[in-house]
Amino acid sequence: MTRPDAAREERILVIGPSWVGDMVMAQSLFMALLERFPGARIDVLAPGWSLPLLTRMPQVHAGIEMPLGHGEFGFALRWRIARALRREGYTRAVVLPGSWKSALIPFLAGIARRTGWRGEMRYGLLNDIRLLDKARLPMTVQRFVALAWPAHSEPPPVEPSAGEAAGGLPAAHPPRLNVDVANQERLRRDMGLATGRPVVAFMPGAEYGPAKQWPLPHFARLASQLIAGGATVWVLGSARDYAAGQCIVEGLPAEHALNLCGRTRLEDAVDLLALCRAAVTNDSGLMHVAAALDLPLVALFGSSSPEHTPPLSARARVLYLGLDCSPCFARECPLGHTRCLAEISPARVLDTLENLGVFQPEATA
DSSP: OOOOOOOOOOEEEEEOOSSHHHHHHHHHHHHHHHHHSTTOEEEEEEOGGGHHHHTTOTTOSEEEEOOSOTTOOOHHHHHHHHHHHHTTTOSEEEEOSOSTGGGHHHHHTTOSEEEEEOTTTOBTTBSEEEOOOTTTOOSHHHHHHHTTSOTTOOOOOOEEEOOTTTOSEEESSOOOOOOOHHHHHHHHHHHTOOOSSOEEEEEOOOTTOGGGOOOHHHHHHHHHHHHHTTOEEEEOOOGGGHHHHHHHHTTSOTTTEEEOTTSSOHHHHHHHHTTOSEEEEESSHHHHHHHHTTOOEEEEESSSOTTTSOOOOTTEEEEEOOOTTOOOOOSSOTTSOOHHHHTSOHHHHHHHHHHTTSSOGGGGO
């Protein structure tokens, strides 16, 4: 492993990603940067929604809102942001997105060392440009962490995570989010949440598209089985997932099946998940949040690959059928059947939860 660089004041600007899961995995990069540069100040330029999430990462000094949305160029605004950042005296920048425009602000800000993968031919904008070897670094988290270290150096040792399909998966510096206990208590009080029974969180959404979503009737069947075994189910997600949550809880005892979709902020979801005994989730941003809390979870993969973005926790189990058509990485199933997820049965998920030691066997018999 590369030794930490000689002690000096490093001010590092990270251009953050635009997806919840990627932002969680970016914490691994922040950990690696502090390993290489002890005492460095790390600021993250990122979408506004992610700033509360960044406050749960002790490695981050400050989150800076990026007011431009995905796909917006806005050269004049980027120039004004860069001019303001120039006054901060950053010594390094690490650019995580692969787009040309994402590398523009560090260049305009005059940051001396600008590191990132080549992406959209960013020669000139980046002066520490890396060519990605996908075979050597198949996982997103590995690609992030590699940018903390000099080019061509071996990444630091990795810690194992677990997955039914992929066995021991490397998780370099697995993310670990802080929990706000005061906010937890506020949520319990204001939302009337009881935690006398073990709580299992369901995350049925997937921002990328329906090809990553386990069928709602499967979630509903599993919820019924868990409630019969003595558990409570909380369905978590954004307002866009509200209808899905209603499909899951419909007909189930209201006191033990709660649809919380759209009622919480992202940081609230962090604190609610920390109250849960386990989670069942699609490959989504909230999957990575749950893993970063080291919550026992069952992650359901269909159109995406657990070799690329697995949950980074030894207490996670991946269910992935690996059909001939998988992974297709499509937003919607090109064949119209989504067998890669539909053929993962609720009984198999329940068995996996029990094998995780989440419940006593008699509790879910």
